[in-house]
């Protein structure tokens with residue numbers, strides 16, 4: 001399968017931040033969710049993919065074209081929605097739709113009308129009067145109706161109420177049905193990401209901590225509850241990412257869980273009471289706090 005985007009050994013340094021040796025690729029037709037806390041570097045990565053920022057080193061290829069050098073050609077087939085993209089406040093949604101359709105021959109008016117109904121937007125309304133949620137939906141409509149080969153969505157669900165969020169997530173999952181379209185979207189919210197993504201990437205402090213499909217994350221991690229006293233030896237057992245004493249209970253979170261771990265814990269004087277799966281949010285938070293790869 002061909003890659004829709006590929007980043008190789010990307011570095012970018014700002015005064016107080018650095019993207020470190022980013023290697024990341026997304027095959028055509030896949031949905032990649034990029035999860036990271038504030039300041040992780042998600043927007044910087046997306047801007048590099050769009051050719052808006054030139055990395056200090058490394059190679060960027062988007063839809064088979066080198067970026068930023070071929071950005072004019074590549075952008076014909078990329079949709080990019082981010083909060084800081086400005087719409088014209090004094091113009092209506094219809095004006096924006098006409099404007100975008102005049103530039104992009106791939107504009108699908110039928111799909112645009114369908115999205116307008118689904119998002120409950122009015123074409124004649126002037127953007128100044130739009131709420132935050134309506135603005136996000138308008139931005140998505142303008143990008144989705146172009147039917148780009150690659151969609152880059154920077155935090156499309158941030159700041160939306162629960163209803164608007166589910167409408168946006170539904171529209172995005174419809175995009176999934178088209179196997180020729182690739183989507184990369186960023187979020188703080190693991191729930192949104194796990195609903196939509198084939199592959200999930202954890203990013204923190206400018207580094208990729210992990211990149212795999214959801215099932216692999218869930219298979220790998222376990223939370224173990226034991227009775228007893230936590231020792232340094234337990235913290236040093238293979239795979240232990242977090243261990244803490246809570247009264248008489250010891251809680252342990254483990255990556256690369258192996259069936260022989262309960263026996264190793266018993267040898268350290270702990271009485272294992274429960275071994276349970278972890279959800280993606282817990283895995284993400286534990287990974288970030290452990291500061292290691294998942």
Ligand SMILES: Nc1ncnc2c1ncn2[C@@H]1O[C@H](COP(=O)(O)OP(=O)(O)OP(=O)(O)O)[C@@H](O)[C@H]1O
Nearest residue numbers: 014015016017036037038039040041042043044045
């Ligand atoms: N042009 C710039 N000059 C200096 N520093 C920058 C610049 N752009 C981004 N940064 C810094 O890079 C870091 C990563 O920012 P970025 O916006 O990529 O993170 P993010 O993961 O998208 O965060 P958020 O979730 O808050 O949007 C931040 O510390 C930010 O201050």
